[in-house]
Amino acid sequence: MQQAIAILDSGVGGLTVVKEVMRQLPREKIIYFGDTARTPYGPRSSEEVRHFTEQIVDFLIQFNPKAIVIACNTATAAALDYISEKVSIPVIGVIHPGARAAISATKTGNIGVIGTLGTIGSGAYTAALQQLSPYIHVLSEACPALVPLVEKGQFRSDETTAVVDDSLRGMKSSSIDCLILGCTHYPFLKETIQEVMGEKVRLISSADETAREVSTxxxxxxxxxxxxxxxxxxxxxxxxxxxxxxxxxxxxxxHIRRTPVVWQVSRFSDT
Amino acid sequence: MQQAIAILDSGVGGLTVVKEVMRQLPREKIIYFGDTARTPYGPRSSEEVRHFTEQIVDFLIQFNPKAIVIACNTATAAALDYISEKVSIPVIGVIHPGARAAISATKTGNIGVIGTLGTIGSGAYTAALQQLSPYIHVLSEACPALVPLVEKGQFRSDETTAVVDDSLRGMKSSSIDCLILGCTHYPFLKETIQEVMGEKVRLISSADETAREVSTxxxxxxxxxxxxxxxxxxxxxxxxxxxxxxxxxxxxxxHIRRTPVVWQVSRFSDT
Structure with missing residues (x-):
């Protein structure tokens, strides 16, 4: 039987990675877990996020996947190294793929990163970028108002434009030429973010880039x-x-032939 | 002592990969071998290209590198699998990185590939693209007139424009939205190729993409x-x-502080 790629997220954000894996690797079977009962992870402590991530990995590993993708920046920042040591298959996070793509794309070396409080507070993007190249200048900012818009399914609206505009004020007045969407929820808002930032700033979707690195x-x-x-x-x-x-x-x-069958796993709902 | 990344090519084309590795991974030490006495590889038999590649790998392996990059599409097509089985370190070719980047970038699924006679004749790009996704349509064409321009250092000239225009006639009249530069010499001619193809066709440099996959x-x-x-x-x-x-x-x-010191290795010159 074909081994699947297991993909996990705090909620629906990781579906941006799923969509790209389906597009770039249409032969691959996917098993997805979204921790929608406990979303968002952004404001939680890294200990708690690590504990939740480990619970989900314990659930997914039963399906004997060939790789695990932590399709959540907050969980990648908190738990990637820990989970990598725990399991014997490749564990792929979303932070390094985004960092590598930004370094490949930037012309000026000035890179912006937006993400949740947890991701930005961890400094994981800045560390990943500067580990690769000491010549990169990083401007990072937490945008906690964006995830709730996505989890409500509010991808395009006047409220969305207003919230994005307000959240990106600092980025707009900077000299960055690339902006890393450092949260897998943000590609749902990509059109609005591109409008607000203008055409000259290249948006790097950690979701797209992660799908490519899974392939590599x-x-x-x-x-x-x-x-x-x-x-x-x-x-x-x-x-x-x-x-x-x-x-x-x-x-x-x-990318799917029929309405996806979704199973609720209740044991996580009441923790 | 820091282990190097070994990069080999039939001549100077692999310097396009070197430049991108220097830019994306400025901490990495590089050892390069260009087989300039026997360039071009494009018109040679795959047996001969495999033999030459093996000789160069035997030379480079003495420096105890941590990875070998076959920065030549012709040699990748002829020898990647063979060399991968022979050595115990990662061997990275230029074909799959370009294929993956094109699949990530295409919107229509129609992808063009240009390369040497050897690369295009091997069908290696078509195989790599369709191995990843059965929904991709590939149009490939050998452009044997381009490498000699680069080896002469003739990157921008009226003759270059005329030769590129003639070589890409079939690609221009097709419906591709991405064109893979399936020869590491072609990025030297990138500006001319982009002018000839127009702004709507995205050029994928196998060199840039290979540097990124070395990083991954x-x-x-x-x-x-x-x-x-x-x-x-x-x-x-x-x-x-x-x-x-x-x-x-x-x-x-x-990317380099002073004129690079280049050593001629004469033992390859007379085979």
């Missing part, structure tokens, strides 16, 4: 799927399965 | 350099060291 790493290990049959994906969440299903169907529409 | 794979293995000292690179070629030095200095100028 599985290729390097000789583990890419080669079946011609359409894979059957599996979706799990800890909160309301109907709301999750609606957002998943809406976002992944063109 | 060394990170995955925990082998990225972390020193703050400027690395001292080493350059070797089989042909005239003065001509090589001139092109290397011209192309890498901003």
């Amino acid at each position: 790493i599985l290729y390097d290990k000789g583990q890419l799927a080669n079946s011609n049959e359409s894979p059957v994906h599996q979706f799990f969440c800890s909160g309301d399965a109907d709301i999750f299903q609606k957002i998943a169907k809406n976002w992944l529409g063109e | 794979i060394l990170y995955d293995k925990g082998q990225l350099a972390n020193s703050n000292e400027s690395p001292v690179h080493q350059f070797f070629c089989s042909g005239d060291a003065d001509i090589f030095q001139k092109i290397a200095k011209n192309w890498l100028g901003e």
Whole structure:
């Protein structure tokens, strides 16, 4: 049986990574877990985020996946190293792929990063960027008002434009030429963010870049799927399965044949 | 002592990969070998290219590198699998990184590839693209007139424009939205190629993308350099060291402090 790629997130944000994996690697089977009962992770302590991430990995590992993608910047910052040591398969976070893509794209060396309080507070992007190149200048800012818009499904509205405009005030007046969307929820708001920042700033989606690095790493290990049959994906969440299903169907529409079946895993709901 | 990344090519084309590794991974030490006495590889048989590549790898492996980059599409097509089995360190070719980047970038799924006779004749790009996604349409064409322009250092001229225009006639009249520069020499001609193809076609440089995947794979293995000292690179070629030095200095100028010292390795010159 084909081994799946397991993808986890604090909620629906990781579906941006799912969509790109489906597009770039359509032969691959995906098992997704969204911790919608406990979203958002951004304001939580890193100990708590690490504990939640470990619980989800323990659940996903039962399906014998060939790789685990932590499709959440907050969880990557808090738990990537810990989970990598715990399991024997590749564990891929979303921070380094975004950092590498930004370094590849920047012409001036001035890179902006936006993310949750947890991600920005951890300094993980700045560390990743400067580990790769000491010549990079990083401007980072937490934008805690953006995730709630996405979790409500409010991708385009006057309120969204107003909130994005207010959140990006500092970035707009800076000299960055690349802006890393350092939260997997932000690609849902990409059009508004691009309008607010203007065409000259290149947006780097950590979601797109992570899908590409999953491809690179599985290729390097000789583990890419080669079946011609359409894979059957599996979706799990800890909160309301109907709301999750609606957002998943809406976002992944063109890449899935029928409405995704979503299972609620209640054991996470009451912790 | 810091382990280097070894990069090899049939001539000077691989310097496009060197430049991107220097830009994206400025902490890394590079050892380069350009087989300028036997360039071009494009029209040679794959057996001969495999033999030459093996000779160069035997030379480079003495320096105990942490990875080998086959920065030549012809040699990647002919020898990547063979060399990967022969050595115990990661061997990274230029074909899959370009293929992955094109799949990430395309909106229509129609991708063009240009390369040498050897690369295009091998079908390696088409295989790599369709291995990743069965929904990709590939239009590929050999452009044997381009490498000689680069090896002569003729990057911008009326003759260059005329030759590029003639070579890309088929690509221009197609519906591709991405064009893979499937030869590491072609980034030297990037401006002319972009002018000829127009702004709507996105050029994918296998050189840039390979540098990024070197970063991904060394990170995955925990082998990225972390020193703050400027690395001292080493350059070797089989042909005239003065001509090589001139092109290397011209192309890498901003990334190196002084004129690179180039050693001619004569044992390859007379085979």
